[in-house]
Amino acid sequence: MEGPLILVIATRNKGKTLEIRSLLKDFPVEIRNLDDFGPIPEVVEDGETFDDNAYKKASFAARVLGMPALADDSGLSVEALDGRPGVYSARYAGENATDRERSTKLLAEMADKKNRKAAFECVISIAVPTGPALTYEARCEGEITDAPAGENGFGYDPIFFYPPLNKTFAQLTREEKNRVSHRGKALAEVRDEFDKIMQWLEIHMPEPEKFACKDDDLKA
Numbered sequence: 001m002e003g004p005l006i007l008v009i010a011t012r013n014k015g016k017t018l019e020i021r022s023l024l025k026d027f028p029v030e031i032r033n034l035d036d037f038g039p040i041p042e043v044v045e046d047g048e049t050f051d052d053n054a055y056k057k058a059s060f061a062a063r064v065l066g067m068p069a070l071a072d073d074s075g076l077s078v079e080a081l082d083g084r085p086g087v088y089s090a091r092y093a094g095e096n097a098t099d100r101e102r103s104t105k106l107l108a109e110m111a112d113k114k115n116r117k118a119a120f121e122c123v124i125s126i127a128v129p130t131g132p133a134l135t136y137e138a139r140c141e142g143e144i145t146d147a148p149a150g151e152n153g154f155g156y157d158p159i160f161f162y163p164p165l166n167k168t169f170a171q172l173t174r175e176e177k178n179r180v181s182h183r184g185k186a187l188a189e190v191r192d193e194f195d196k197i198m199q200w201l202e203i204h205m206p207e208p209e210k211f212a213c214k215d216d217d218l219k220a
């Protein structure tokens with residue numbers, strides 16, 4: 001294969017995209033966003049696990065675009081809520097809710113809870129158009145605050161307190177968060193194994209004429 005490999009970051013979440021781009025910035029791979037291409041259908045994230053959804057998002061993008069894709073499925077699991085919202089974190093306050101509405105709802109549900117322990121979880125899937133994928137996962141433990149604090153990051157960051165740094169994730173810089181977060185740790189493994197992953201991608205990438213996207217794929 002000629003030139004650096006192209007890797008599509010298969011997410012619509014701008015916060016994730018910024019973090020993943022930053023984590024891979026020194027590596028010889030050309031990063032693309034879904035926005036760099038024409039309209040692509042939404043993937044229904046109906047898997048029961050982060051694993052299922054990460055694979056669905058990565059393999060769908062890889063198949064439709066005909067290039068390797070990396071997807072992230074992640075969420076916040078709260079001990080006092082038996083692990084909720086977990087894999088439903090994005091839909092916790094309904095399909096069209098904002099980050100702020102999700103955090104407000106979670107704080108309300110946690111109002112009377114003494115046990116504030118929670119963990120962010122992240123699964124990264126790297127897939128090729130023909131189906132196979134690599135998986136990396138990590139978690140980061142912390143506590144749900146009583147009120148939001150901080151302006152950085154995205155999602156539930158303002159209500160996720162990280163005791164080792166005595167700050168919420170929204171009070172960290174992107175670099176600080178990336179050093180300790182679930183996503184940062186999963187991507188650290190990707191960085192450690194970077195050369196092996198690039199070899200794997202080249203071996204598993206089909207020849208161009210074999211994976212031209214058919215119209216039917218776009219209706220999936």
Ligand SMILES: O=c1nc[nH]c2c1ncn2[C@H]1C[C@H](O)[C@@H](COP(=O)(O)OP(=O)(O)OP(=O)(O)O)O1
Nearest residue numbers: 011012013072073074075076089090154155156157
């Ligand atoms: O570091 C994080 N800091 C704060 N919140 C976070 C983080 N990581 C995941 N989260 C939240 C955001 C979303 O409510 C859910 C992930 O849902 P998830 O489906 O993986 O992402 P998404 O729908 O926002 O974008 P996409 O599916 O296009 O990648 O957990």
Ligand SMILES: [Mg+2]
Nearest residue numbers: 012045073090
């Ligand atoms: Mg999603």
